[in-house]
Amino acid sequence: MRRPDFNNRAWAIVPLFLFIFFPSTAQDLSYYLPDSVTYNPAIPKPKEIIYHEPGEWHVTHDRLVNYMQAIAKAAPDRVKLELMGFSYESRPQVLLIITSPKNLQRLEEIREQHIQLSDPRRSAGLDIEHMPIVVYIGHSIHGNESSGANAALVSAYYLAAAQGKQIDELLENTVILFDPSFNPDGLQRFSTWVNQHKSKNLVTDPDSREFNEVWPGGRFNHYWFDLNRDWLPLVHVESRNRLQWFHKWKPNILTDHHEQSSNATFFFQPGVPSRVNPLTPAGNQELTGKLAAYHSAFLDRIGSLYFTRENYDDFYYGKGSTYPDINGAIGILFEQASSRGHAQQTENGILRFPFTIKNQFTTTLSTLEGAKVLRKEFLAYQRDFYKNALVEAAVAPVKGYVFGSVRDKNKTALFVDLLRRQQIDVYELNTALQAEGFSFEKGNAFVVPANQTQYKVIRAIFDKTLNYKDSLFYDITAWTLPLAFGLPYAELNATRFNTALMGAKIDKAVLPTGTVSGGKSQYAYLFEWDEYYAPRALYALQQAGVLTRAATNTFDIPTHDGDRTFNYGTICIPVKLQQMDADKLYQQMQQVAAQNGITIYAINTANAISGSDLGSPKMRPLVQPAIAMLTGTGVNPTDAGEIWFMLDQQFNMPSTHLEVPVFNRADLSKYNTLIMVSGSYNNLDKEKLRNWIQAGGTFIVTEEAVQWAAQNGFTNITFKKAKEDTSKQIAYSERDYRTGAQRMNGAIFRAITDLSHPLAYGYNYPYVDLFKANTVYPERNKNPYSNPFVYGDKPLQSGFVTKENYDAIKNSAAVLVNTLGNGRVISIADNPNFRAFWLGGTKLFMNAIFFGRLIELGSGKNEK
Secondary structure, rough: OOOOOOOOOOEEEEEEEOOOOOOOOOOOOOOOOOOOOEEEOOOHHHHHHHOOOOEEEEHHHHHHHHHHHHHHHHHOOOOOEEEEEEEEOOOEEEEEEEEEHHHHHHHHHHHHHHHHHHHHHOOOOHHHHHHHHHEEEEEEEOEEEEHHHHHHHHHHHHHHHOOOOHHHHHHHHEEEEOOOOOOHHHHHHHHHHHOOOOOOOOOOOOOOOHHOOOOOOOOOOOOOHHHHHOOOOOOOOHHHHHHHHHHHHOOEEEEEEEEOOOOOOEEEEOOOHHHHHOOOOOHHHHHHHHHHHHHHHHHHHHHOOOOOOOOEEEOHHHHHOOOHHOOOOEEEEEEEEOOOOOOOOOOEEEEEHHHHHHHHHHHHHHHHHHHHHHHHHHHHHHHHHHHHHHHHHHHEEEEEEOOOOOOOOHHHHHHHHHHOOOOOEEEEEEEOEEEEOEEOOOOOOOEOOOOOOOOOHHHHHHHOOOOOOOOOOOOOOOOOHHHHHHHEEEEEEEEOOOOOEEEOOOOOOOOOOOOOOOOOOOOEEOOOOOOOOOOHHHHHHHHHHOEEEEOOEEEEEEEEOOOEEEOOOEEEEEOOOOOOOOHHHHHHHHHHHHOOOEEEEOOOOOOEEEEOOOOOOOOEEEEOOEEEEOOOOOOOOHHHHHHHHHHHHOOOOEEEEEEEEHHOOOOHHHHEEEEEOOOOOOOOOOHHHHHOOOOOOEEEEEEEHHHHHHOOOOOOEEOOOOOOOOOOOOHHHHHHHHHOOOOOOEEEEEEEEEEOOHOOOOOOOOEEEEOOOOOOOOOOOOOOOOOOOEOOOOEEEOOOHHHHHHHHOOOOOOEEEEEEEEEEEEEEEOOOOOHHHHHHHHHHHHHHHHHHHHHHHHHOOOOO
């Protein structure tokens, strides 16, 4: 790439190499800042607000916010502070809007003009000659990659206090959206850890406690999620708060400041060319390359080593550096070698925290300089991106999509909510439609026309992908969201799609209104298990002391609205068996129906027209779940966090988190359900666990924990292995490609389902799409009743998988049930709760919790 010419001494930062001697005392602010720049003395330096120099300690989130507030107060002509929202732990997410005094006075006018670039109906007449570029500078979405957030102190000071022609020209041509911390809770957790273990005489030994956080570490948010995978599915409050402002401004560039291994140097994009998602326009990578020349030049000036076009990619749109690429912008990933503390010995010498901050700050400057110089190119690119999106939509064979479930209105509404948060236009289906084997009904289904400016985002959400240029991926290879949600959907070609299908435009998703059909009953109430929030409703009733039963057979029975067929898993609440009176029970039913968007049916007889009567042994009493999950050192935190989030946030169900030493001494009789995700459990008291299961406990294991349970004798499951062709002579240089391709980064597979099995209650189609990111391939149990979910001959729906792995997946088991004494071991080989957006697997997991004890012991016995 050709280097830009920099002659202005304001950017000529004094060279400083990574491996020269640093004093152990704190670096003052001048260490970071460009020389030959004067600064406004009215602007407070970081130390005046946070009480230490940047890099002397790791800044805590509260002090970081204090400094941003102080900057905004001291420089109101340049800086405006906005409150985006709050994290789960109620920490503020703040955004500084930084620009020239002139621009700040007409900020809303500038924003409205800029937004018009994404509207082809209005963009042609826009004067980009005098339009500022919008740059979003974002820091430390992984809380323990904190050089970014600490660099935000220096960047904010520079942008608010620097004086002279250089900064005036920059701010006149740029509106900077400055996000000092993408992950407030993780940053606070990490800074507390490293600060409390810092010695006056810095210890650089990588084995020291300072560099080895306790589980789960500061990388994640409150629920142990990687927020850098959430830009597209928008599960978490931090992501939703941030994306509102992203789309309010639609920036031209977004930077994402990360850290990598301590033995690395510095990475900036572009990444590996062959791993760019095909939906990303070629012009995106061209501009990324042009901007990279500025990063190169600026890092050369301070003597920092770096690399590019290796390791990292632009494929999964859920990442912060890739999400902008389908929104008319350019995302830039920065990866700084991490000191992980204050100074650490590496294979390249001692890496000190201030140096990591300096690199992050320097590439903020390089980004802004490149944005200023290339301003018109970036603005023109954004305008053309949306014009071309409509051109592509016009010639594409798929003209729209239809989706929706009459039996799960809650999940349908949640999917509409996701689409609207992504600025996608959604319409009610105006007329009934049959497509791809599904029946879509007016009032219960929705249409997404392809011909809209968010066409690229629509494709990213709805597309299935089976062909790839490369076999190596930094993240997952498929995420088709209708499949993830488990919703019926269909592509509509030009023959099937027409504007007459489009009813009222949806402004905001509305969850269904719950009702008690038929009013108060003196006999019984029924509600079906199909709705997404049915488990939440059931648990709320159990918490209130209501006795509940589940139907293990289908039946027809009279209701207020006529005879109705109820399916497997229907919940029955007999009135006379309750300790509360009929009036109070009715109030409880009304409340639960309203809060969970379900229909509860008042029933006045036990006499079924067909199938089982309400007093049948097929109506099995349910026990309220008492859940514990193994957590702590060795446990995969994201897998555990997905379950914690699902139970806590989505279903209002508490779960005890047991670390292994606590498990070994705890009274397990308090729990009837125990969950184990992938991890290492070497010190677990296996005999204690075995006794608990044999006494009647339900043990749910997922992914690699399925292998752990088998290896330790809790099941007799055997496993298939992928067979690699070792007969070929392969060059050593090809080793990384060969071994990397065999990794299961994540693809979508369809499991055939036995709908009569308790683990499949609530599903309406004889299959479930599951996400697989492991090499756990169980053989089917010999007992035919203990394999409720199995893969067939052609299970792949979307994603990359090698032939060797695919052969092993074919005809393997996805879910198995084994019995041990009076207990059950439910083995789920895949991740039904992946990143909390895999709502199609939620029912399976909740069934294991609520209905695991309904599985007949004989159906889980398996002889070797």
